[in-house]
Amino acid sequence: MAKPSNREKILTEGLRVVHEHGFAGASVRDIVHAAGVPQGSFTNHFASKEAFGLEVLDLYASRGRAVMGATLRDEALAPLQRLRAYIDARRDRLTQTGIRNGCLYGNFLAEANEHGEAIRRRVAEIFAETREAVAACLRAAVQAGEVPGSLDCNEVAGFVVSSLQGAILVAKAEGSAAPIDRFENILFSRVLR
Amino acid sequence: MAKPSNREKILTEGLRVVHEHGFAGASVRDIVHAAGVPQGSFTNHFASKEAFGLEVLDLYASRGRAVMGATLRDEALAPLQRLRAYIDARRDRLTQTGIRNGCLYGNFLAEANEHGEAIRRRVAEIFAETREAVAACLRAAVQAGEVPGSLDCNEVAGFVVSSLQGAILVAKAEGSAAPIDRFENILFSRVLR
Numbered sequence: 001m002a003k004p005s006n007r008e009k010i011l012t013e014g015l016r017v018v019h020e021h022g023f024a025g026a027s028v029r030d031i032v033h034a035a036g037v038p039q040g041s042f043t044n045h046f047a048s049k050e051a052f053g054l055e056v057l058d059l060y061a062s063r064g065r066a067v068m069g070a071t072l073r074d075e076a077l078a079p080l081q082r083l084r085a086y087i088d089a090r091r092d093r094l095t096q097t098g099i100r101n102g103c104l105y106g107n108f109l110a111e112a113n114e115h116g117e118a119i120r121r122r123v124a125e126i127f128a129e130t131r132e133a134v135a136a137c138l139r140a141a142v143q144a145g146e147v148p149g150s151l152d153c154n155e156v157a158g159f160v161v162s163s164l165q166g167a168i169l170v171a172k173a174e175g176s177a178a179p180i181d182r183f184e185n186i187l188f189s190r191v192l193r
Numbered sequence: 194m195a196k197p198s199n200r201e202k203i204l205t206e207g208l209r210v211v212h213e214h215g216f217a218g219a220s221v222r223d224i225v226h227a228a229g230v231p232q233g234s235f236t237n238h239f240a241s242k243e244a245f246g247l248e249v250l251d252l253y254a255s256r257g258r259a260v261m262g263a264t265l266r267d268e269a270l271a272p273l274q275r276l277r278a279y280i281d282a283r284r285d286r287l288t289q290t291g292i293r294n295g296c297l298y299g300n301f302l303a304e305a306n307e308h309g310e311a312i313r314r315r316v317a318e319i320f321a322e323t324r325e326a327v328a329a330c331l332r333a334a335v336q337a338g339e340v341p342g343s344l345d346c347n348e349v350a351g352f353v354v355s356s357l358q359g360a361i362l363v364a365k366a367e368g369s370a371a372p373i374d375r376f377e378n379i380l381f382s383r384v385l386r
Binding site: 022024025100102105106107108109110111120123124127155156158159161162163164165166167168169170172173174175178179182183185186190191 | 215217218293295298299300301302303304313316317320348349351352354355356357358359360361362363365366367368372375376378379383384
């Protein structure tokens with residue numbers, strides 16, 4: 001495997017630093033220090049801190065896409081099992097990266113007024129992409145007869161995406177994954193039936 | 194009416210500045226400038242920026258409590274009408290303060306690692322208080338026969354609080370209140386029946 005470039009190190013370690021300290025809270029100095037590269041390297045590779053932020057978001061989203069591929073789009077599972085696997089994977093990922101860090105999308109959004117429109121728009125695009133993947137899974141569940149045909153897949157998918165973000169936010173506040181389990185239980189026992 | 198003290202001006206205007214720019218993004222200089230008071234006034238009244246942050250949260254929570262009192266605890270309304278009025282009031286408040294600003298609790302939480310444990314704990318307490326008010330409303334709905342007795346009021350109340358926070362977060366991303374309407378529709382048509 002090729003050695004990671006300084007650019008890759010800045011992004012990988014930068015994502016971790018931004019996830020822990022927030023985007024405003026993570027200084028360029030902290031980021032290059034964590035990456036073990038000279039400070040000049042940052043300005044060589046990124047036109048601005050916002051440009052770096054967008055790439056960090058893309059890196060986080062590419063990991064999120066891998067999770068969606070392995071769950072929501074895994075045709076070896078029945079459709080509702082895919083959705084359950086997706087929520088479980090989000091919870092496990094959160095537990096691994098530290099519940100107290102929460103979701104990077106939510107964190108970026110909370111600060112969104114500070115670092116401009118481009119980052120807010122990118123987060124909205126990622127939510128829309130996730131919503132579409134959930135909606136496709138729900139349409140498959142309708143076809144498989146797992147949920148009633150009357151289910152409005154697009155609306156429920158939007159609801160799943162926002163409620164999961166909220167459960168992750170409250171999990172961050174409580175330092176416990178219980179809000180995600182609660183959301184999952186109510187989703188499957190009351191909404192998708 | 195007595196003229197507001199410098200302390201009150203710092204809190205009222207500070208809340209607005211923090212809501213717009215995030216807590217890390219709002220400098221003491223911005224806050225005193227918005228309040229129209231001398232910079233020394235801040236350090237006279239607040240031991241630290243974190244102490245100020247906790248008071249800003251309490252001010253925001255006291256407004257939230259007034260909203261809960263006028264909706265969730267309004268016994269002139271049927272229980273489920275109270276819950277609907279509460280969600281509508283949260284949406285209206287968000288629209289008034291700027292959807293792009295989102296909810297101050299979520300914003301503080303997103304940055305929580307940066308400004309310490311006390312703020313995170315305070316937000317968790319406010320969520321727990323809101324959850325208890327929603328649970329009491331749901332218990333009244335069970336008693337009134339508006340929802341089935343099988344409803345686990347505490348669990349559903351936790352779900353309502355987190356899902357509403359999530360809907361507000363996605364509304365911030367999209368710059369539209371549609372996620373809140375979607376949550377409200379699905380809550381009443383699928384969860385509370």
